[in-house]
Amino acid sequence: MDTILQISHLTKAFNGFKIDDISFSLEKGCIMGFVGENGAGKTTTIKMLLNAVEKTSGEIQIFGLDHTAHEVEIKERIGYVPSDDYFTANSTLDRHVKALKIFYKEWDDTLFKALCTSWKLPLSQKIYEYSKGMKTKAMLAIALAHKPDLLILDEPTAGLDPVARIEVLDILRDFVANGERAVFFSTHITTDLDKIADYITLIHEGRIKESLPIDEIEEKYALVDGGIEDLKGKEEEFLGLRKGQVKFEGLILREKAQKCFKENQIRVPNIENLLVYTIWGEKDEKSQAIIKSL
Amino acid sequence: MKRAKLLLKASRTMIGDSNSIALGLFTAIVWVFAAFAIGFITYCMTLYKTDPKLGQHLAIGMIEFSPMVIGYGMARSFYTGFIEVRKNSGKSSFMNFAMQLPVTKEDVIKAQFLDLLRCALPGFLVLCYTLVFTVIYKADKIILMYSGALVLFFNILFLLICLDKGIFTYIFISSKVREIIYISFALLSIFVISNNAQQKIQNFVALGAANSNLKILSVFSSFLVFLGGEAGFISLLLTVLIGWYLSCHLPAKIFRLKEGRK
Numbered sequence: 001m002d003t004i005l006q007i008s009h010l011t012k013a014f015n016g017f018k019i020d021d022i023s024f025s026l027e028k029g030c031i032m033g034f035v036g037e038n039g040a041g042k043t044t045t046i047k048m049l050l051n052a053v054e055k056t057s058g059e060i061q062i063f064g065l066d067h068t069a070h071e072v073e074i075k076e077r078i079g080y081v082p083s084d085d086y087f088t089a090n091s092t093l094d095r096h097v098k099a100l101k102i103f104y105k106e107w108d109d110t111l112f113k114a115l116c117t118s119w120k121l122p123l124s125q126k127i128y129e130y131s132k133g134m135k136t137k138a139m140l141a142i143a144l145a146h147k148p149d150l151l152i153l154d155e156p157t158a159g160l161d162p163v164a165r166i167e168v169l170d171i172l173r174d175f176v177a178n179g180e181r182a183v184f185f186s187t188h189i190t191t192d193l194d195k196i197a198d199y200i201t202l203i204h205e206g207r208i209k210e211s212l213p214i215d216e217i218e219e220k221y222a223l224v225d226g227g228i229e230d231l232k233g234k235e236e237e238f239l240g241l242r243k244g245q246v247k248f249e250g251l252i253l254r255e256k257a258q259k260c261f262k263e264n265q266i267r268v269p270n271i272e273n274l275l276v277y278t279i280w281g282e283k284d285e286k287s288q289a290i291i292k293s294l
Numbered sequence: 295m296k297r298a299k300l301l302l303k304a305s306r307t308m309i310g311d312s313n314s315i316a317l318g319l320f321t322a323i324v325w326v327f328a329a330f331a332i333g334f335i336t337y338c339m340t341l342y343k344t345d346p347k348l349g350q351h352l353a354i355g356m357i358e359f360s361p362m363v364i365g366y367g368m369a370r371s372f373y374t375g376f377i378e379v380r381k382n383s384g385k386s387s388f389m390n391f392a393m394q395l396p397v398t399k400e401d402v403i404k405a406q407f408l409d410l411l412r413c414a415l416p417g418f419l420v421l422c423y424t425l426v427f428t429v430i431y432k433a434d435k436i437i438l439m440y441s442g443a444l445v446l447f448f449n450i451l452f453l454l455i456c457l458d459k460g461i462f463t464y465i466f467i468s469s470k471v472r473e474i475i476y477i478s479f480a481l482l483s484i485f486v487i488s489n490n491a492q493q494k495i496q497n498f499v500a501l502g503a504a505n506s507n508l509k510i511l512s513v514f515s516s517f518l519v520f521l522g523g524e525a526g527f528i529s530l531l532l533t534v535l536i537g538w539y540l541s542c543h544l545p546a547k548i549f550r551l552k553e554g555r556k
Contacts, residue, residue: 047393050393050394051398051399052393052399054549071396071398072297072396072397072398073396075394075395075396075397076396078394079394080393080394082390082393082394084390085390086390086391086393086394087391088308088309090309091308091309095307095308095309096308098307098308099303099304099305099307099308099391100304100308100395102300102303102304103297103300103304103395103396103397104396143394
């Protein structure tokens with residue numbers, strides 16, 4: 001498959017925070033979920049893709065082109081939905097669309113109006129009267145109306161009700177169906193990823209913890225639970241672990257799980273397990289270190 | 295430049311209805327002020343030939359009025375920037391809007407400079423007209439000082455906005471510096487526009503001219519006289535060029551360096 005987005009050794013140093021040597025790629029026809037905690041570096045990475053934040057080092061290629069040297073032609077083919085809306089509150093959607101469409105050769109008014117009708121977005125109503133969900137839908141309608149080849153979405157489903165979320169996810173699935181386009185979206189809602197993502201990239205404290213196809217999660221990792229007595233001498237093997245007084249649950253590499261635990265203790269992890277336990281593992285070590293230092 | 299013009303058009307299109315009416319009225323009033331100022335100075339010129347004393351007296355009154363054209367005109371640029379920064383805690387909503395568009399950051403800063411030029415145009419015209427008046431009719435020292443003070447006021451405001459819209463937007467991450475600039479700008483505008491301040495400037499300039507012991511005042515008043523004549527045109531031209539360098543050329547150069555482009 002052709003690669004639509006290629007990030008290699010991308011680094012950005014801020015005061016007290018660093019996007020540290022991140023690399024991953026997204027292929028045509030795929031949806032990649034970009035997950036991590038608040039402040040992990042998701043939005044910064046997205047802004048670097050759009051060249052709104054300059055990278056310190058590394059390379060970003062979109063549609064096989066360098067993202068700074070070919071910024072205009074790349075952005076013409078990108079649809080972007082930010083986490084914070086870019087609307088002027090005292091204006092209307094109609095005015096924003098008039099302002100936006102002059103930049104795009106492929107702008108499709110019929111598609112935009114159809115999406116607005118379907119999502120009940122009043123074109124002449126003031127933006128301050130819109131709910132957060134309506135603003136997100138409006139931005140998504142704008143992003144789709146210029147017929148992009150790559151959609152970059154920063155927590156697009158965060159403010160949406162369950163029905164609208166399913167609608168949006170269906171649209172994203174349809175968007176990539178022809179195999180020529182792709183979606184890169186950051187989210188906290190891991191159930192959305194379970195529904196539609198083909199790839200998942202997990203970022204934590206500016207570093208990529210994991211980037212792999214969804215199918216490989218099952219092949220690579222296992223979720224193990226059991227009584228606390230089963231854990232003796234095996235704690236080091238876990239990537240992340242939660243212990244109670246009598247029971248434990250943790251994420252472990254599948255091959256290690258098969259060696260150390262019984263088959264009935266091993267389960268298939270979902271994205272949330274991967275997210276929680278890979279980060280939890282680190283937090284647990286940190287909190288233990290703090291407790292010891294007291 | 296084509297994309298910068300499109301951005302300027304887009305920024306005007308997306309402004310809200312009530313903002314649009316307010317800014318339209320604001321612009322119309324500034325242009326009416328400008329037309330009035332130009333007309334009045336023309337009248338002063340004709341009077342100057344027949345009754346120099348009356349011409350000079352009216353010209354002083356007119357030049358006192360001119361900061362309104364300069365200050366109010368450019369305050370529009372200041373106003374939108376200030377509102378954006380305050381409402382979006384340091385982020386400009388226009389920058390968020392422009393981030394997705396098929397434009398570069400260089401286009402955005404060019405658009406902002408074009409916007410500033412548009413806002414400054416009425417004041418710029420009135421200033422040039424005042425300078426023509428002082429040069430052709432060889433106005434006396436007090437008028438030269440007034441027009442020099444106007445040129446200085448215009449230059450300072452223009453450069454402040456250029457710094458704010460150019461370098462400060464991209465170099466400093468914190469919005470604190472921008473806020474300080476805005477507040478200084480607001481205070482300066484109020485100071486220059488207010489009538490009492492005009493009186494103070496007049497007293498100050500007169501004091502400087504009269505009292506040769508206060509060397510700083512004397513030098514400053516001579517400087518204003520200098521700016522109020524032919525040198526005013528050169529300083530205006532230099533200000534626009536420096537403003538373009540600070541708000542367009544230098545940030546663009548920094549972007550290119552950061553991105554490893556030539």
